[in-house]
Amino acid sequence: MQKKRERLLTETELELMCIVWRLGQATVREVRENLPEGRDITYTSVAKILSILEEKGALGSKKGEKTYLYYPRIAKEDYESRALRHVTQGLFDGNPGSLVMRLLDGTDLSREDLAEIRKTIEARLDP
């Protein structure tokens, strides 16, 4: 048996998934209306991706007033962690510390961000 590698959502899937996370639940129409400016894909294309997301277990659906409502079956936080593990494995040798180091090096973090992160770390170091 082939070890099924943990696949992340694809670009477009994630894009739509984020909209559902943000709205809490949404119809195809609503997802479509919440696409960013200039991003236009047809109603049916959006419907298709949502149904794929349902197939993959990321979304559920239920009958709403007149149309289906899609809602997340996985928490955004969980997916975030999963994505970070994936990146950590694939690019940072499984070492999350290296990831943070790279982020600190390659990104402009505000003093506020830095201070907040430090506070969180200290809370963890001194329980």
Place this chain on the structure above:
Amino acid sequence: MQKKRERLLTETELELMCIVWRLGQATVREVRENLPEGRDITYTSVAKILSILEEKGALGSKKGEKTYLYYPRIAKEDYESRALRHVTQGLFDGNPGSLVMRLLDGTDLSREDLAEIRKTIEARLDP
């Protein structure tokens, strides 16, 4: 014209790219030999992906003793930053602080990791 979104390397491309980064430079054969246990793809498949990576500008190649040597044209560090920006944008609302928070929440970081990260942050806060 369609705004070309910044595409990251695909899974397999990244997998091979990491091997070249690790080895510094490598022949097709060497890359193949450095695949993880149980991952077998044919010589020609590896060669194909490497040539795609060259096409995309991620690798260069030169004549070695008897066979081509591939070497990185982009630094791993740069790619890491790029990947993190991509994740930050796509999943954390453009906010790198949120990313770190999620990593701290969703991952078991060792005390050493935490301490090291804190040190880096403090160095940045008090220059």
Place this chain on the structure above:
DNA sequence: AGATGTCTACGAAAACTTTCGTAGATCTCC
């Protein structure tokens, strides 16, 4: 020179992702 092995190029099959159109179902408003 000829057989054998290794290497690169090329193309294309297979798999997956993204996008769309059509057709049938359902609702809504005269």
Place this chain on the structure above:
DNA sequence: GGAGATCTACGAAAGTTTTCGTAGACATCT
């Protein structure tokens, strides 16, 4: 009840990624 709009299901075209096979080039050994 019928015209028109909206919704879902289905399938498939178009695009991309992954994988492989074949063929020609080049070397090596005998």
